[in-house]
Amino acid sequence: MKQLRARWTAFRSRSHTFAEHHRSATIVITMLIAAILLIFLPRIPPLNAIQGANPWYDAFANAGVFVLLAMGLNVVVGLAGLLDLGYAAFFAIGAYTYAYSNSPFSGLDLPFFPMLLVGAAVAAVFGIALGAPTLRLRGDYLAIMTLGFGEIVPIVFVNSDPYTRGTNGIGGIYRPEALPFFGEFSPLTSFNYMVVMIFIVTVAMMLLYRLHDSRIGRAWMAIREDELAAAANGINTVLTKLLAFALGATTSGLAGVFNASKLTIVSPDQFSFSVSFTVLAMVIVGGMGNIWGVAAGAFIVYLIQVVLLKQLNTIAETINLPALDLGPIHFDLAKINFTDYQYLLFGIALVLMMLKRPEGLFPSQARRAELHAAEDLGANDPALVGALGEAPGSDELTGGSEGGS
Amino acid sequence: MTTVAVAGRRSNPASRFLRIAFFAVVAIVIYQLVLFIALQQTWLVGTSALPADQAFPVAVQQTINALSIGAIYALIALGYTMVYGIIELINFAHGDVFMVGAFLSMFVTLGIFGQTVGVSVTDIPFLILLLASALIIVMPLTGLLNVTIERIFYRPFRGGSRLAPLITAVGVSFILQNLALVFVGSGDRGAPQVFPLEWQIKFGEAKISVLSIFIFALAVSLMVALNLFVNKTRLGRAMRATAQDQQAASLMGVDLNQTIALTFLLGGALAGAAGVVWGLRFGYVRQDLGFNAGLKSFTSAVLGGIGNINGAALGGFFIGFTENLASALGFSRWSEFLVFLILTFVLIFRPTGILGQQLGDRA
Numbered sequence: 001m002k003q004l005r006a007r008w009t010a011f012r013s014r015s016h017t018f019a020e021h022h023r024s025a026t027i028v029i030t031m032l033i034a035a036i037l038l039i040f041l042p043r044i045p046p047l048n049a050i051q052g053a054n055p056w057y058d059a060f061a062n063a064g065v066f067v068l069l070a071m072g073l074n075v076v077v078g079l080a081g082l083l084d085l086g087y088a089a090f091f092a093i094g095a096y097t098y099a100y101s102n103s104p105f106s107g108l109d110l111p112f113f114p115m116l117l118v119g120a121a122v123a124a125v126f127g128i129a130l131g132a133p134t135l136r137l138r139g140d141y142l143a144i145m146t147l148g149f150g151e152i153v154p155i156v157f158v159n160s161d162p163y164t165r166g167t168n169g170i171g172g173i174y175r176p177e178a179l180p181f182f183g184e185f186s187p188l189t190s191f192n193y194m195v196v197m198i199f200i201v202t203v204a205m206m207l208l209y210r211l212h213d214s215r216i217g218r219a220w221m222a223i224r225e226d227e228l229a230a231a232a233n234g235i236n237t238v239l240t241k242l243l244a245f246a247l248g249a250t251t252s253g254l255a256g257v258f259n260a261s262k263l264t265i266v267s268p269d270q271f272s273f274s275v276s277f278t279v280l281a282m283v284i285v286g287g288m289g290n291i292w293g294v295a296a297g298a299f300i301v302y303l304i305q306v307v308l309l310k311q312l313n314t315i316a317e318t319i320n321l322p323a324l325d326l327g328p329i330h331f332d333l334a335k336i337n338f339t340d341y342q343y344l345l346f347g348i349a350l351v352l353m354m355l356k357r358p359e360g361l362f363p364s365q366a367r368r369a370e371l372h373a374a375e376d377l378g379a380n381d382p383a384l385v386g387a388l389g390e391a392p393g394s395d396e397l398t399g400g401s402e403g404g405s
Numbered sequence: 406m407t408t409v410a411v412a413g414r415r416s417n418p419a420s421r422f423l424r425i426a427f428f429a430v431v432a433i434v435i436y437q438l439v440l441f442i443a444l445q446q447t448w449l450v451g452t453s454a455l456p457a458d459q460a461f462p463v464a465v466q467q468t469i470n471a472l473s474i475g476a477i478y479a480l481i482a483l484g485y486t487m488v489y490g491i492i493e494l495i496n497f498a499h500g501d502v503f504m505v506g507a508f509l510s511m512f513v514t515l516g517i518f519g520q521t522v523g524v525s526v527t528d529i530p531f532l533i534l535l536l537a538s539a540l541i542i543v544m545p546l547t548g549l550l551n552v553t554i555e556r557i558f559y560r561p562f563r564g565g566s567r568l569a570p571l572i573t574a575v576g577v578s579f580i581l582q583n584l585a586l587v588f589v590g591s592g593d594r595g596a597p598q599v600f601p602l603e604w605q606i607k608f609g610e611a612k613i614s615v616l617s618i619f620i621f622a623l624a625v626s627l628m629v630a631l632n633l634f635v636n637k638t639r640l641g642r643a644m645r646a647t648a649q650d651q652q653a654a655s656l657m658g659v660d661l662n663q664t665i666a667l668t669f670l671l672g673g674a675l676a677g678a679a680g681v682v683w684g685l686r687f688g689y690v691r692q693d694l695g696f697n698a699g700l701k702s703f704t705s706a707v708l709g710g711i712g713n714i715n716g717a718a719l720g721g722f723f724i725g726f727t728e729n730l731a732s733a734l735g736f737s738r739w740s741e742f743l744v745f746l747i748l749t750f751v752l753i754f755r756p757t758g759i760l761g762q763q764l765g766d767r768a
Contacts, residue, residue, distance in 0.1 A: 347580035
């Protein structure tokens with residue numbers, strides 16, 4: 001037993017060293033394992049008891065869209081510390097770009113994979129156009145500008161009906177060309193989409209980790225901690241923030257192209273504020289700043305949203321609890337549609353996380369250290385506890401310790 | 406003119422009021438002229454262009470409507486601007502507090518007074534009693550809701566990073582919206598328009614709605630009361646001091662927690678008043694009302710100069726007039742776009758707003 005544990009510890013430390021030295025290889029290996037699990041798990045119990053393999057693949061592919069969105073938003077919110085509330089707008093821009101290039105509406109049929117990059121680039125242009133003037137201002141103004149942008153982009157798509165078919169949206173988007181080894185994209189199963197998504201997520205994750213560890217990544221985190229100090233150290237804060245914001249928009253646009261191709265229809269109601277909010281909640285729940293954590297958080301939250309809540313409905317109907325009738329309050333478990341509560345649950349989850357565990361479920365080491373700097377410092381140094389305790393209303397003292405400076 | 410301005414700077418209340426009233430009248434007349442001319446242009450409004458004798462009454466009526474819409478936005482914007490001025494937080498939940506106010510007002514008139522949707526009250530004393538009690542019940546409740554939100558969700562972050570409370574505020578807004586969705590469902594709910602819409606004052610050809618005048622008068626009196634409170638009372642002075650420098654204010658014996666809670670209370674109460682008049686004016690309430698109104702009101706606050714109470718009122722009326730201009734000329738579905746354009750241009754070219762920032766001028 002002891003020997004086993006020693007071996008396990010040795011294996012863990014060796015794999016940690018490997019992961020630190022060969023990050024991209026680690027990502028590829030992990031994603032391959034994940035891919036194998038995603039392909040075979042839906043065919044065995046207990047997952048196959050819930051739904052067939054094809055609905056699972058479909059759910060996984062959709063979850064992948066949100067994983068991608070969350071990883072992109074993580075760069076903006078988690079790494080650079082900017083609040084982007086109109087993330088769905090870039091998702092919409094990517095989706096409509098693809099709809100124009102690949103539907104009977106425009107008569108074009110451009111290839112899917114290059115269009116992924118084109119859609120991402122178009123979204124990036126909009127991101128720069130929105131971010132360039134706003135990022136010079138105070139941080140909160142970005143939040144309200146993106147909120148407004150996220151609100152008006154669907155309105156513009158609804159109102160310009162000659163060009164966008166208004167609320168009906170653009171339908172009949174063509175399927176992508178066949179993949180090598182995996183064959184045609186069938187309308188019956190989302191298997192190929194899942195495969196493509198796993199590939200995209202793997203590449204995106206490798207690129208994002210490289211950025212995270214680069215000079216730019218460190219600049220983002222420096223700005224997040226203390227913008228003034230970062231500027232004083234020679235970082236061009238506007239340009240660096242713009243890069244983060246544009247990168248977020250790019251990822252969102254790419255996810256939009258994928259999503260449009262998968263759904264074969266785009267319409268303005270797919271891009272409401274709830275999408276932006278869901279992605280934000282995923283980032284917070286997963287752990288701001290931690291790329292793996294955010295990806296895992298998004299995957300889990302999405303599956304809770306589409307699988308677990310539906311299952312709860314079925315369970316509530318089967319246990320058949322007698323309805324509670326107290327005059328004005330009528331409570332009948334079987335009649336509750338749990339999917340109606342999903343956004344309420346996301347809101348509560350986000351707020352609770354921010355209040356109780358702001359580093360998320362899978363915290364990044366740096367972020368955790370900052371957020372708990374006050375407690376850790378206080379625990380080790382009684383003198384500091386006194387200093388903090390003496391001036392509870394003081395701006396600078398608490399601000400300094402929270403900021404981790 | 407200059408003497409008036411100088412006297413104004415010395416804050417002689419009477420001449421200051423006269424000056425504001427003078428500018429308001431000038432602005433209203435200019436707006437009427439613009440609308441009057443625009444309504445006659447075939448290139449702008451197409452086949453619905455009106456001849457001059459018909460365009461004039463329409464312009465007058467629309468101006469009064471614009472005043473009432475602007476009053477609603479201004480009332481909400483005051484809450485945004487006061488909170489931003491004092492703790493530099495965009496209280497995203499504020500628009501939803503307004504929505505809760507609109508629903509509460511609906512419940513008061515339907516539940517307590519047993520009114521039915523679509524029936525107005527022509528008995529004047531009863532109408533006054535009804536409206537007064539709606540305001541007296543709703544305003545403290547929304548104020549308390551806002552204070553509770555601050556106490557539970559924002560206070561733990563005070564003094565810390567600025568991103569965390571901002572994200573939490575978005576979350577609180579989303580929770581309020583979805584709680585409303587759970588309790589009252591989606592889509593429009595008819596709110597009783599107890600104030601008779603057919604009460605109109607004939608002004609030449611134009612028929613001016615008494616309701617619009619009532620809303621405008623109510624909003625202006627609330628704003629005057631707020632201004633007096635902030636400028637003349639001890640608590641108001643504490644608010645201004647806290648907005649300028651929290652630390653110094655607290656050293657001078659200002660109770661920060663109490664002052665900030667008071668700011669949220671006042672903001673929430675004004676949003677509640679806006680909610681009461683919203684139902685009267687538009688006859689419907691819905692759970693996502695706060696999102697749109699909140700965005701427009703925040704734009705108003707930024708337009709006037711965030712942290713500046715008079716600026717928020719000015720911005721609210723400006724946005725109200727803009728929206729009204731768009732809808733009077735038949736472009737109402739583009740009004741949100743127009744408001745967003747205003748927000749963009751203000752932030753790019755004059756981020757301090759029209760009147761400049763008075764309270765929160767720290768970057």
